Amino acid sequence: MQNDHRKLINLNGEWDFTSQNNSASRVTVPFCYEFKGKVSVSRMFSTGLESPDDWNYIIFCDGINYQAEIKINGSFIVKHEGGFTPFSSPIAEGIMKESANVIEVKIDNNLDASRTIPLNNTANYPKNYGGIYRDIYIIAVPKIYIKTANVQSEIDINFNADIKNTITLSATEIDRYPVGDRKFTVKTELIDSSGTVKASSDAVQFSISSNSTIQAINKFELNGPVYWSPEYPYLYKLRVTVSLGEEVIDEYRSDFGIYELVRKQGVLTLNNAEFKFKGINYIEEFGGTGICATYADVERDVKLIKSLGCNIIKVYGRPASSYLIDICNKLGLLIMEEIPVFTVPSSILETENFLQLAENQLNETILAHKNNPCIFAFGIGNDFDVTGAAGQNYVKRMVSAARGLDNRLIYYSTRNYNEDKCRELVDLVGINFYDNDLNLLKNITTEMKLKKEKVFISNYGKIINPSNTSGYSDPSSIESQSKYIVDFIKISKSSALMGGFFQSFSDWNSDVPNLKYPDLTNQYMRTSGVYTLYREQRPPAIILRKEFLDEDIPNLNIGTFTKEAPLAFVFTGLITFILFIYLANSVRRFRENVWRALFRPFIFYTDVREQNLIPTFHNVLLAIIISIGSGLFFANLFFFWKDSQLLDIMLSVIISNDKVKIYADEFFANPVKLIGALTAISFLKIFFISVFIWLFSLTLKYRVGFNNIYTITVWGLMPVILLLVFGTFYLRILQSNTDFVVIGLITAGLLYLISIYRILKGTYLLFDTFFLKVYAYGILSIILLSGGLLFYLNTTRYVFDYFRLVMTFLKM
Template identity: 35%
Template sequence: MKKSFLVLCVLCFLNLNLRALQSEVKKFLFNGNPTLIGLDAGMFQDTETRFKVDLSGKWLAKIDGEKKWFEVLIPSAYDFTGKVTFRKSFNLPDTLVRNKTLFLVAYGINYECKVFVNGQFLTRHIGGYTSFVVRIPDRILNTGENILEIQVSNELNSKTTIPLRHQVWAWRNYGGIYRDIYILVAPKVWIDDARVVYSFSSNFSILNGEVEAYLSSGEISKLFNDKNFDVKLQIFEKTGEVFITETKPLTFFVDDLRSLKIKIPFTIYNPNLWSPETPSLYILKLLVTNLGRVVDEFIIVTGFRDIKIGNGDIYLNGRRVVLKGISRHEDHPRFGNALSYEEMERDIILIKSMGANAVRLGHYPAHPYILNLCDRYGLFVLEEIPVWNVPVDILTTERYISLAKDYVSEMITRDKNHPSVLAWGIGNEFDSADEEARKYVKELVKFVKSIDNRPVY
């Protein structure tokens, strides 16, 4: 009798839980704040030649399988597993459509999304914690009203997603457009990307560096009679924007639809070095001119420091440093992982006030503003991809290794110029002692080292 009663209780419990799952509340956690602009923006500092069309605020949304559209605020996170379609209209004047280059910039959409502009497919992105940038072709844009539609799914599986399907002891797998999203408006000739590399003299009194960048163009024949463009670099201290130096202009011939790799060498004497105690930052301005007129101004905010590892110790600017830090997740009872700028800064201030000098962004790349805050407040960053608790037989497949390489490449591409980033992480809590698992480790370490010289963990 007791045994039958116990079985009945278990069945009732399972039935109640099944009903609870079936009637899962479709909950949205709203942020909706506008994207930050200016020098401290998460990505792409605003200048005289480039600006953002902010897409935050009111959108329409529809949950897969339902007919009704409803209003949501973006950024926001949805706290259930499933597919949601988001839609927003925005207006563009004729001068932008004809004379500018437009990019869609998304800081974070979890996990997979498909993007359409005016019904035309634009891009597909996989990976919920890395940012992506995609150029919007002129041919699919309208003068006046445009419709942006993003189909989002946060569904994970047990074999081919990074991370693998959500486990009860893992972090919460929110879905949605949970970070900033906007249209970046740039000129028809623009700096597409830039990397800062440098080295010091033995006593750190001289810094010799180089900015490696891509100078790209759209269809420019109707806009420029002379296709020779000058590029120079200006350097300022960020505090007070004190002018330091500038380089002589280098001239490049740019035709329609081109992308040229350019290198601009520079030297700084007696540089202020970045450290957690003195987080000195510099503004590097790349100026593109045509017949004396500024065509594009691209800004990098960065700092300079020297990291060496030897005999089990870390040396910063020639001095041994001991890491004291914590691990941080992006989650909040009100916003989910769609944190406001105020909450992010509050976190970093709290970590710094504890006496920490480092933060591990476990287990995934954070909002880009977090990296800016760590640069400014002085915190080392350990940043990693969410290859977490993956069985060896999955970890070592060519498909999974390829996915991991794509993930880590996007992370490094976005955050490579941050002085706070101490090391890149390629995963966590898998059996790295296993001989097969070492295949993954060796391949990922080799890949990371091919694109950046920081330590790998």
């Protein structure tokens, strides 16, 4: 980075910090903040150069999340969008001074539901910290300088490496060089670890004018190259020089490695040996410092990952940091990195704004990292809709953009294996297997043998309760995570899979509260790691290492777990049902009204119209019983789904406020609270239906008291009381056969349709008006109210689009 011809101006260190509420303080860059909002940071700096006008200046930012606007000495430099891709920008002449320079960076980490990458409120995605969380610096370069070097190597039939370096050269002020002596040349050399030049191109002559950019190409051959591999990460030093005669004007250096990767009929070979992924997903987050990390932090992680027997990592949902890439180059660990296109429905995926953002981030990632030997493949997204034309167009566009910059493998990851229409457009496809039944994996691998697919498992693992050591029969125990690793790798080794990536190396915080949260003190924490957020090892790390290194696996404790079936559901159902039977048997008038309301509704509603009033006590008591039945049924269903990531996706989309989401998640995990909340919602629903009918009555000549209207509503919902019977044991039924999810929903839907019909019938009899008018107003009102709510949710949060996406995931 810095040499005799280039000078580094390090901008890390103490900065002034001002947040959106005008609170001021000091921060040490790199830094990050957890809240969502805008901040401004600034500092003074000196160039340390005696003649600052003799240099060009380029500012480099390795990571600022999400939007950044940079000014130096009051002059605009660059505005950048995309929090995980490195970017750079030239600084115009005349801005920089020898000392007392002021740099100001305005940062905004707010995300949007459709116009940012990643999207806002994305479930199962790492936390959206803001800040300058990676290095920021300025490089002073000569007036003629090397802007970029794009190096490609190919092994020929003689096992020599043919190397091509496409060099981009820029100049701002050519007049400082004498006209007759402007014989500029550019040359590329490869230097081995001992400092010996092993291969060199010819010095290619070029001409360039002021304020222009050109390209020059260096080609040469390296005889008998030493290959880079995870087992033996041999690095050459690439040196590119620009000279004027014998005088070197600029010099660029970087690490460079050579290996041969071939994919044929679903088999990968690296340096002529079959290569299977022994991978792990890596999230660059650290206890106490968020996404800020020192070089030593990252180096420790890479050494730990290597000790597990891993040969590759996948940086989960974002590009890798420069620290991670540099260390993996040196220690021998391949990297798959991806842009943060994560859980995106087709309606967003097909918009030009989103496509352009994705293409920009992909271009920035590839241009910054493509010369590094550890970079194995570039990912274009995770769990976006791959079932239709929008997904196909997106993949084609991203692949086309990537192919124009580099020849590495392109992949994406998805939960949808069976309906995937984009698979043939990329080199590799990852299947996300989030805590699913391994029998599904067996079915996939059996089908793959017939198709010879190019498939790997991009995500397998479990979220566990770190304090649970009750044996692997308990799905939330530490032992269950170990057993899952053993069973998965057994299937993988006997299949055509290219391997997989365990989720994850360490625990991590998600951007939205989790529906499944074993850590009761932090609902954002995803406890899926074999190490904690503070890098404390868990027992499954030992199992993973033994599997990767083909060592004997110790016996695991099975335990005596039985599926959770809270008695709250049964007790609530039985007590409420007994109360209903008691009232029906003991209170004659209540029994008669139940009979008439169910089997002779015309007479019942006519009696209500004729002021044969039902006691308010009966109305309220029946409303409570019906509400408990409805609440109990849906509480069973939601409790059954409480560990579902698909439900978590929908809740995260619908509930945009984190505090409300935390409360909702707590209710889903607590049967008593869940029953109480859904019962209260059902009771209020009955009241609001009555209020709506009362408002309708104001348009009519015939006036009816609110108590009569409330009676019609409550007793019209009598069929829903059957949900009380169903809901008492529904959870146990679902645990024995999940097909009853659909059966139960259809049953509930039919009961509510019958009840709506009964309420509308009671309404027209109560008001003695034309029945078509009531049905028309009622149906139209339902359509307008429900349709208006759904339209609002879909236009602001894309609820329908996410629902369709989630439905495609169910077809895995």
